[in-house]
Every structure is written in C-alpha cells, then in structure tokens.
Amino acid sequence: MTHPRESKFELMRIFAMLLIVAQHAIERGSGIDEWSVLKERGTPLRFVSASLLGSWGQIGVILFVIITAWFSAEQKGIRSSKAIVIALQSWLTSLAVTAAVFIIKPSVISGSIILKEGITPVFQQYWFVTTFLAFYLMLPLLQKLVSGISEHSLGFICLILTPLIPLYNYLWQNVGGALADFIYIFLLTVYLKRKENNWFERNRRLAILGILLLEGLIITLRLTFTYLLPGHENGFIALYQNLRGRTVLTIGVPFLIFYCFKHSRIQYHKWINIVGKATFGIYLLHENMLLRVINGEPSLLWSGIFHIDWWYANSNFAGLVHIAAAVTILIVCIPGALLIEKVAEKLLIKPVKSVCEKFDREYMRIFGE
Numbered sequence: 001m002t003h004p005r006e007s008k009f010e011l012m013r014i015f016a017m018l019l020i021v022a023q024h025a026i027e028r029g030s031g032i033d034e035w036s037v038l039k040e041r042g043t044p045l046r047f048v049s050a051s052l053l054g055s056w057g058q059i060g061v062i063l064f065v066i067i068t069a070w071f072s073a074e075q076k077g078i079r080s081s082k083a084i085v086i087a088l089q090s091w092l093t094s095l096a097v098t099a100a101v102f103i104i105k106p107s108v109i110s111g112s113i114i115l116k117e118g119i120t121p122v123f124q125q126y127w128f129v130t131t132f133l134a135f136y137l138m139l140p141l142l143q144k145l146v147s148g149i150s151e152h153s154l155g156f157i158c159l160i161l162t163p164l165i166p167l168y169n170y171l172w173q174n175v176g177g178a179l180a181d182f183i184y185i186f187l188l189t190v191y192l193k194r195k196e197n198n199w200f201e202r203n204r205r206l207a208i209l210g211i212l213l214l215e216g217l218i219i220t221l222r223l224t225f226t227y228l229l230p231g232h233e234n235g236f237i238a239l240y241q242n243l244r245g246r247t248v249l250t251i252g253v254p255f256l257i258f259y260c261f262k263h264s265r266i267q268y269h270k271w272i273n274i275v276g277k278a279t280f281g282i283y284l285l286h287e288n289m290l291l292r293v294i295n296g297e298p299s300l301l302w303s304g305i306f307h308i309d310w311w312y313a314n315s316n317f318a319g320l321v322h323i324a325a326a327v328t329i330l331i332v333c334i335p336g337a338l339l340i341e342k343v344a345e346k347l348l349i350k351p352v353k354s355v356c357e358k359f360d361r362e363y364m365r366i367f368g369e
Contacts, residue, residue, distance in 0.1 A: 008266040009067055010276025012258065014330070016060035017279040021286060022326040023057030026050050028292045029302025030309050037312045038222075038240065039233035046312050049319030051218045053326075055244045056211070061128065062254040065135075065182050069189035070258075073146065077364040078139050081348055081356040086280070087121050088344035090129050093284040094120040096340065101290045101300065108295055116289070125289045127178060135182040140367045142183065146190045154191045161187070166247055185251075192255065200255040204263065207256035214249055274338070275330075281337025286329050301329075 030036040037050050094117040102109050116123045124130045146154060165184045192198050218240060225236040244250060266272075291301040302308045306325040311318035348356075 004268060005273055005276070007269045007272040007276075008261050008264050010273045011264075011266055012063060012067065012261040013276040013279045014272070015257075015261075016063035017282055018326055018330060019056040019060035019063075020283065021329050022322065023054045023060075024287060025302055025306070025308050025322055025325055026054030027057075028299045029306065031298050031303060032293055032296060034293060035237050035241075037309060039237060040313060042313060043316060045316050046318050047222060048215075048219065049322065050312055051222075051240075052215050053319060053322050055214070055218060055240075058244060058250050059254045059257070062181075062185055062251065063258060065185045066189050066254060066258050068136075069186040070193060072139055072143070072186075073190045073193055076140070076143055077360055078136060079356070080359050080363070081353055083133055083136055084352070084356065085341070085344045085348060086129060086133060088347055089281060089341055090121045090126055090284055092340045092344055093281065094118070094125070094288060096336070097285065097288040097290055105300060105304075108290065108297060108300070110295075113290070113294075126284065126287065128283065131178040131182060134179050135186075138183070140364055142186055144367070146187065151191065151194050154187065154194070158184070158188045158191050162248060162251070166251075188251075188255075200252070201259045201263075204256050204259035207253055207260055210249060210253035210256060214244065214247075214253070217243060275334060277341070278334045278337040281341050282330060282333040284340075285333045285336055 026037050027034050030038075033039075037054075038047065098109065098114065098117045116125065120126070121129050121133070149157075161184045165180055168180060192200060221236060221239055221243065225232055229235065286301065291299060293299050298304065298309070302325070303310075306321065306328075308318075308322065308325065311321045315321075
C-alpha cells in the first residue's frame with residue numbers, strides 16, 4: 001500500500017517553486033537584457049522589491065535537492081521508470097508550449113526552434129532536468145558510499161567540500177558544477193539526518209535572519225557600484241549572481257528552511273499534495289525557452305503578459321505585481337502540469353516498465369551492491 005506524502009514536504013515544494021518562479025520574473029522579465037531590472041537606477045523601493053522577491057531561486061533548487069536526498073538517503077537503488085517519465089514530461093511540455101506559441105506568436109517559431117523543442121531533453125534547455133537525471137542515476141553509488149562511511153568521516157568530507165564547491169562554481173558555471181552541487185547537498189543532507197538535533201535543526205528560526213543578511217549584502221553591493229563604481233553595472237550583476245547562488249549562506253539557509261517545514265504541524269491536506277505533485281511540471285511550463293528572451297525579443301511571458309520590466313521602471317507597486325505574477329503562474333500551470341505528467345505516465349506501457357525493472361536490478365547489482 002502506498003502511503004500519501006506528508007503535506008509539509010509538499011508545501012515545501014510549493015514554497016521552493018514560488019522562489020524559483022519569482023526569480024525568473026526578474027531574470028527573464030527584464031526586457032532583452034536579463035537582470036537589467038536590477039541594473040536600472042529606479043527608486044530604492046523598486047530595487048529592494050526586485051532583489052528581495054527575485055533573488056532566491058537557488059534556495060528553491062537546493063530545497064528540492066534536500067527533499068530528494070532526505071528520502072533517498074536510506075533507500076537502495078533507483079527506479080529508471082521515474083527518470084523516463086521526467087524525460088517524457090520535459091519532451092511533452094516542449095511540444096505543448098511550441099504548439100501554443102505557434103498559435104499566439106508564430107513569428108518566433110523557426111525550424112531550429114522546432115528541432116530543439118522536439119529533441120528536448122537531449123537538447124539541454126532545462127539545466128535542472130539534465131543535472132537531476134545525472135544525479136538520480138548516481139544515487140546507487142552515493143547510497144553505497146554513505147552506507148559504508150562513519151558519521152565523523154562524512155562530516156569531514158562535507159567540511160572539505162563546503163568551500164570547494166562554491167569556489168569551483170564561481171570559476172566554472174556549468175552542468176558539472178551543478179551536479180557537484182547536488183552531490184554535495186546529498187552528502188550534507190545524509191550527515192545532518194544522522195546527526196539528530198544538529199545546529200541547523202536547533203537554530204532553524206534563523207532562516208529569516210539569513211535571508212535578511214543576504215539581502216543586506218546585495219544592497220551593500222548595489223550602493224558600492226552606484227556611488228563608488230558608477231558605470232560598472234555588469235560587474236554588479238556578476239557579483240550578485242555569485243552571491244545569491246554560490247555562497248555558504250545560500251547553502252545554509254535552505255537547510256534552516258527545511259527544518260522549519262519539517263518541524264511544522266501541518267497535517268495531510270489533499271490539495272497541498274496535488275499542487276506539490278505539479279511543481280516539477282510548473283517549472284517545465286514556465287521556463288520553456290520560448291517563454292524566455294529569444295531571438296532578441298523580450299520574454300513572451302514576463303514582458304509580454306505581465307510587463308514586469310515596465311512595472312519596475314515606472315511604478316512603486318512593482319513588488320505587488322511581481323508577487324501576483326508568481327502566484328498566478330503557479331496556479332495557472334497546475335492543470336497543464338498534472339495533465340502532461342499523467343500522459344507521460346500513460347506512455348510508460350507495461351513492456352517498458354518490465355524492461356525498466358530488469359534494468360534497475362542489473363544497475364543495482366553493478367553499482368549498488
């Protein structure tokens with residue numbers, strides 16, 4: 001019998017996806033120059049709104065990895081059928097978005113676009129899908145590694161990797177770096193799971209303080225470039241991206257948030273679980289390349305529908321529009337995300353499932369035992 005997922009973890013997925021969507025509003029919704037909302041010299045309120053609401057997508061990503069690691073730590077093996085469904089979801093989503101955009105704005109559709117959408121995920125338009133599938137296939141090796149290592153040794157490995165992983169990613173931002181992130185988060189999650197009542201668990205209420213500290217550093221950076229280094233906005237954006245995505249703080253804060261949700265008293269709720277199940281599909285739908293800046297044209301979604309760039313250039317109410325847009329995307333994408341996932345699962349016919357089961361056993365025999 002399959003037990004329903006705990007709603008507090010599903011609510012965490014929803015929260016994580018909101019962080020990701022809110023970041024994409026700023027990253028993709030800045031006209032044809034990504035992140036330019038943060039470079040423009042608007043009012044301080046608009047900058048604080050943009051940075052405070054749109055800087056935490058990396059925290060959302062890490063939360064998703066922590067949840068996967070938490071439930072995979074003590075398991076053995078993988079389900080290759082799950083990997084196939086994820087790949088099918090990304091492919092079906094690409095086809096669906098291409099068809100919709102062809103109807104709405106056919107001028108952006110070209111032969112190369114159709115080819116790229118048609119061979120997704122082989123064409124890596126979703127970095128998270130590529131990285132997660134590689135990480136998922138490595139789980140038996142990682143599970144075997146942590147099962148044969150002491151808590152002390154695992155803690156030492158995490159201590160060594162804590163400065164090395166951000167340094168690697170600062171120098172080389174690529175899929176290999178993202179995979180290294182995921183592996184590190186897995187190891188740290190396993191270590192913290194073994195170490196009950198650890199520092200993050202005891203001090204989980206510091207999560208808000210961590211966010212405010214990061215925001216304070218971002219504001220300090222902006223003031224420095226505005227008054228001491230004028231004309232170097234691209235330098236600010238480069239440092240900003242590394243600060244919000246590649247620091248010890250942005251690794252620590254997600255663990256504090258994780259324990260806040262883990263210790264919450266949220267009971268099972270059907271609708272929370274339904275929305276939580278849809279979060280991956282929501283990511284695929286709103287982050288398709290046809291809805292980003294493409295062919296020198298602003299994002300069809302963020303600039304064309306929600307006009308995020310206009311609001312941040314002209315109104316101090318931009319933050320409210322930003323929040324409304326992120327929530328709207330989440331809600332509107334739920335039916336499509338669930339439908340596409342259902343179709344992907346249906347395409348996994350019985351003979352394919354049988355092959356997957358045989359593959360899983362052999363894969364586990366080679367890499368996991």
